[in-house]
Amino acid sequence: MTMLPDLTKTTLALLDATDPLASKRDAFFLPDNTLYLDGNSLGAMPRVAALRAHQVLNEQWSRDLIKSWNSHQWIDLPHKVGEKIAPLLGAAPGQVICCDSTSVNLFKILSCAMLMQPGRTKILSQAGNFPTDLYMVQGLASLLGEQYCQLVLVDDSPDNHALEQAITTEIAVLLLTQVDFRSGRLLDIQRLTQRAHEQGVLVIWDLAHSAGALPIELDACHVDFAVGCGYKYLNGGPGAPAFLYAATRHHDRLTQPLTGWMGHNAPFSFATDYQKAPGIAQFLTGTPAIIAMSVLDAALTVFDNIDMQQVRYKSLALSHCFHHLVTMQPCLADLQLITPLQPSARGSQLAYQHPHAYALCQALIQRGVIADFRAPNILRLGFTPLYLRYVDIGTAVTILANIVSSQEYLKPEYAVQQKVT
Ligand SMILES: Cc1ncc(COP(=O)(O)O)c(C=O)c1O
Numbered sequence: 401m402t403m404l405p406d407l408t409k410t411t412l413a414l415l416d417a418t419d420p421l422a423s424k425r426d427a428f429f430l431p432d433n434t435l436y437l438d439g440n441s442l443g444a445m446p447r448v449a450a451l452r453a454h455q456v457l458n459e460q461w462s463r464d465l466i467k468s469w470n471s472h473q474w475i476d477l478p479h480k481v482g483e484k485i486a487p488l489l490g491a492a493p494g495q496v497i498c499c500d501s502t503s504v505n506l507f508k509i510l511s512c513a514m515l516m517q518p519g520r521t522k523i524l525s526q527a528g529n530f531p532t533d534l535y536m537v538q539g540l541a542s543l544l545g546e547q548y549c550q551l552v553l554v555d556d557s558p559d560n561h562a563l564e565q566a567i568t569t570e571i572a573v574l575l576l577t578q579v580d581f582r583s584g585r586l587l588d589i590q591r592l593t594q595r596a597h598e599q600g601v602l603v604i605w606d607l608a609h610s611a612g613a614l615p616i617e618l619d620a621c622h623v624d625f626a627v628g629c630g631y632k633y634l635n636g637g638p639g640a641p642a643f644l645y646a647a648t649r650h651h652d653r654l655t656q657p658l659t660g661w662m663g664h665n666a667p668f669s670f671a672t673d674y675q676k677a678p679g680i681a682q683f684l685t686g687t688p689a690i691i692a693m694s695v696l697d698a699a700l701t702v703f704d705n706i707d708m709q710q711v712r713y714k715s716l717a718l719s720h721c722f723h724h725l726v727t728m729q730p731c732l733a734d735l736q737l738i739t740p741l742q743p744s745a746r747g748s749q750l751a752y753q754h755p756h757a758y759a760l761c762q763a764l765i766q767r768g769v770i771a772d773f774r775a776p777n778i779l780r781l782g783f784t785p786l787y788l789r790y791v792d793i794g795t796a797v798t799i800l801a802n803i804v805s806s807q808e809y810l811k812p813e814y815a816v817q818q819k820v821t
């Protein structure tokens with residue numbers, strides 16, 4: 401990407417005027433006087449989500465009660481939503497299902513993958529991976545016993561190639577998050593999956609910070625399994641159900657551990673013995689959360705006719721503009737970027753280290769710029785191309801510069817720790 405020489409307000413407004421995604425912003429409810437740079441944690445609310453919630457409550461559940469499972473096809477929703485997510489993941493039909501949380505889906509997949517690798521006991525992951533991924537492995541290890549399952553962690557700094565070197569025939573499963581939740585570093589799915597397969601290792605990708613943010617090609621990269629969140633770039637709302645991808649070639653061999661009735665071959669036969677459903681349905685466990693899943697279903701319509709290459713282009717351009725403007729402000733020199741700048745190595749966020757990152761974040765929020773903080777010292781900013789404008793980037797950096805140059809962030813109230821950061 402070429403460096404824009406002069407990012408004046410006029411230039412940014414011009415970028416908005418020629419932005420092919422600009423009209424998508426109207427699809428979202430965005431509060432006044434708020435610049436939302438936290439869609440990587442919780443996506444903004446698509447207007448259609450509110451309409452669907454109203455419809456499910458007031459036209460379906462209230463009026464049609466239990467008949468709705470058939471008349472409003474509630475029973476098919478996990479498949480329907482899975483198929484809506486599939487194109488965003490580069491997945492052919494029949495391989496993605498919407499259910500449970502990312503953590504729970506990880507447990508199911510980790511367990512399946514370990515059972516497919518008799519004689520191998522190690523699950524390899526990044527030392528800095530999102531904790532729930534590591535905790536789920538630790539939970540599985542305590543269930544199976546250390547002799548059957550161990551978590552191996554590597555520090556995967558960009559230049560040390562430790563991750564690639566650690567993928568050997570000793571490893572059963574490689575569990576990686578495509579975009580690091582702290583640094584925003586992007587891993588190469590194609591290269592790492594290929595390396596893993598050469599060593600007989602199965603691969604699970606956590607797409608929490610990439611699904612809906614950048615083009616993904618799970619089938620083309622021969623990925624085995626993947627999971628991800630419905631509430632970040634897919635805008636499904638707080639605690640939205642997650643998704644799970646399992647490549648068709650594995651379906652017949654899988655034995656998932658949470659054998660609930662919804663994953664049974666014939667749930668309404670109420671048989672005593674479990675018999676898994678064929679295909680991706682085997683990953684269902686209990687009754688789907690219909691209200692939340694309906695909201696996610698509606699939210700996904702925002703992606704209708706969207707070109708993910710355009711989303712990626714704008715995401716990189718927004719973050720590029722942000723960082724460029726930061727570097728133009730001498731007062732922001734203490735912000736140290738920890739996100740790799742090359743487009744091929746970053747996702748849709750920027751992360752800066754600063755000794756007062758927490759207070760800076762609180763001061764930004766107070767001024768209507770919603771960012772977040774990740775301990776111990778990271779200010780994290782997410783760039784969501786469907787509802788952010790280029791002019792917003794200029795405004796956000798100006799506000800940040802004001803907060804720093806005036807030392808406003810040193811006010812005692814900004815040091816008060818919130819429960820959720
Ligand atoms: C990489 C990653 N995986 C998983 C999760 C969350 O999983 P869950 O939806 O189960 O809380 C997050 C964020 O919360 C995440 O950043």
Ligand SMILES: Nc1c(O)cccc1C(=O)C[C@H](N)C(=O)O
Binds near residue numbers: 442608821
């Ligand atoms: N899932 C979250 C929640 O329930 C509350 C607050 C934040 C979150 C997050 O998604 C955290 C997120 N995965 C992260 O990247 O830090």
